[in-house]
Amino acid sequence: MTHWAIELPVTPDDRRLARLAALAIGLTLAEAAIPSPIPGVKPGLANIVILLVLLQDGWRAAAWVSGLRVLAAGLLLGTLFAPGFWLSAAGACASLLILAVAHHLPKRLFGPVSLSVLAAFGHVGGQLALASLWLLPAAAILTLLPLFAAAALVFGAANGVIVARLHLANAPIVQGSPQ
Amino acid sequence: MGMLRAGDVGVLLAGGVGVVALTLWAWSGEHGDTAVIRAAGQIVQTIPLTRDQSVAVDGPLGTTRIEIAPGRARVAADPSPRQLCVKQGWLTLSGQAALCLPNQVSLEIRGRTPAYDTLGY
Structure with missing residues (x-):
């Protein structure tokens, strides 16, 4: 008898990241249902999960969760490889790059709120940079820029406070791995 | 460690100042979307x-x-002696113009709504 089933070794860490990614995907889907006057202005609730992962498991894990979220949300929302997907991917990449640097800032001075605000600016910056190179004339982007930046500041700060509270409380969503 | 640390306040303040500066910059005057180039008074x-x-x-x-x-x-370059139109640098706002009078060439930026009905040089 030959066994055709391919077994991929799965570590508890993999399961944990998958669970966190699922949480981020859920938040992205829930958020997609919220109507928004300007496409692209969103609370970015999935960033709460990504920042918690960053604080607890480091940058690599956060990049995994973020990548899985963008890909799976694209699949589930039916925008995979559509312009919206690439904008989202560009935002996530820019945000992760900023976090890679910001995460080395002295922890005593810069807490989750700083990380969240910087990540939110990264998201907006990455999206608008791609949009201006590819989709919209630069003049149109320029007009929208202040709205996106203001939204990033407000939502980034709000998410940051949520992250700080969850992190201080050692929220069970990012703890251990109950099977 | 509290929820809001010293650096966080700095980041929030810097972000706020940045957003205000961006708003003032982006929403002051209409940004043009077309360049009109004239030679000897005719649109080329x-x-x-x-x-x-x-x-x-x-x-x-x-x-x-x-x-x-x-x-x-x-x-970017012009044969006129005083280089006034070159020194003007980049034009972004609707209605801005660079005139290279000796060479009779002009560059004008236009937006969706023209800033002026007509300009006489």
């Missing part, structure tokens, strides 16, 4: 400010080179 080219390109226009003194970029345009 109308180019949307969408991608990088360079345009050469001939006048009585020689060739004026105009550079177009996303959202802006400038006179």
Whole structure:
């Protein structure tokens, strides 16, 4: 008898990241249902999960969760490889790059709120940079820029406070791995 | 460690100042989307400010080179003696113009709504 089933070794860490990614995907889907006057202005609730992962498991894990979220949300929302997907991917990449640097800032001075605000600016910056190179004339982007930046500041700060509270409380969503 | 640390306040303040500065900058005057190039009073080219390109226009003194970029345009080189239109640098707002009078070439930026009905030089 030959066994055709391919077994991929799965570590508890993999399961944990998958669970966190699922949480981020859920938040992205829930958020997609919220109507928004300007496409692209969103609370970015999935960033709460990504920042918690960053604080607890480091940058690599956060990049995994973020990548899985963008890909799976694209699949589930039916925008995979559509312009919206690439904008989202560009935002996530820019945000992760900023976090890679910001995460080395002295922890005593810069807490989750700083990380969240910087990540939110990264998201907006990455999206608008791609949009201006590819989709919209630069003049149109320029007009929208202040709205996106203001939204990033407000939502980034709000998410940051949520992250700080969850992190201080050692929220069970990012703890251990109950099977 | 509290929820809001010293650096966080700094980041929030810097972000707030940044957003205000961005708003003032982006919403002051209408940004143009088209470059109108004239030689000897006649429109020779109308180019949307969408991608990088360079345009050469001939006048009585020689060739004026105009550079177009996303959202802006400038006179990059001109044979006129005082180089006034070159020194003006990048033009972004609707209604702005660079005039290379000796060479009779002009570059004007236009937006969706013209800033002026007409301009007499």
